[in-house]
Amino acid sequence: MRIAVASGKGGTGKTLVATSLVLHWAARGARVTYVDADVGEPNGHLFLRPDIETTRRFSVPVPRLEGTCDGCGQCQEACAFHAIVALADRVLVFPELCHSCGACTLACPPGVLRMRPREVGTIREGGTDGVRFLDGVLDVGEARATRLIEGVVTTAGSGRVVVDAPPGTSCPAVSAVRGADLAVLVTEPTPFGWHDLGLAVRMCRGLGVPPVVVLNRADLGDGADAALAALDVPVIGRLSFDPRIAEASARGEAAIGVVPGFAEQVARVADAIEGFAREDRP
């Protein structure tokens, strides 16, 4: 069972929910893997404090000219991302724009463009308190996170996996949610929260991943009932606002261990997720 914790709007509590869920399950003896797929700014490690056992560099294939270029320009025509400019006798590759599709190498008549690896980030693996920990760290200056996200999610393999997705609903979020059995969308009762929740629900349905909602800071704001009814999406939990959660987070502590009452709310979310997982399996 792979669960993606996503949100649409940033700062709604994805990492709080994802780290709390894995600590909850690990405390009950379950084997669980936490994956931080927010590779541009991974922060799950701050709360889980894993011992990192292995790190490996992650590469993506990008084209390189290996031979004589006749300047025909077919590679440039084939590239949808303007990552390659054909000059008279060579090509100029902008690797940070390349999406690694390889179309330029297929289009090259003399076949002198080859895909070669280029390092863009690091995958770290370790463990803590019964949780297997994985994260991806995109190199500073790299623009494209999707391949690294796919790499770190794939590394997690099967079993009970919780993916902490990047915010938004664009390619990085899609890469983290695609293939999950369930998307847990964390939102907050604000107009911005509702708006982006709507986008996130549509993203999940487009990917064929069933969405459920966890409403964070549920006792603040208003308009929740109308907004949630309009989206027609199940709400599996409500987390109350508590300044002590923010204080624990600011100290880099997992709130589930230190804030009274929060563990029970997380447990209800976890049980609801398990209920959904059982329904899915015939």
Next chain:
Amino acid sequence: MKVAVSIEGGRDLQAAVCPTFGRAPRFLVTDLETGETTVVENTAASGAHGAGSGAAGLLVRLGVNAVLSGRFGPKAFDALEAARIEMFVSTSDVNAATAIERFRAGLLKKASRP
């Protein structure tokens, strides 16, 4: 010699110079010897990334020798420089015809690396 100008708000010599190169909606390309003038849509302008490199690639395919625009981004600069297309900075408060006249008169400065 073929000269391109980034333009917006029109499709002829009266169109205003566009202040940005990569995101310019189109380019006016004129052959200074024959006076032949064409307008080419910048198909790279609307993408999330790669407008500069895409627009530069377009001008490379058109065989342009020089380009006039308000500003060139880093990827556009690298690609145009590699293709030996000379970059000149024009103010955007004039139309393409005036920019070309100033270029012919040697009044435009070469762009510097962004």
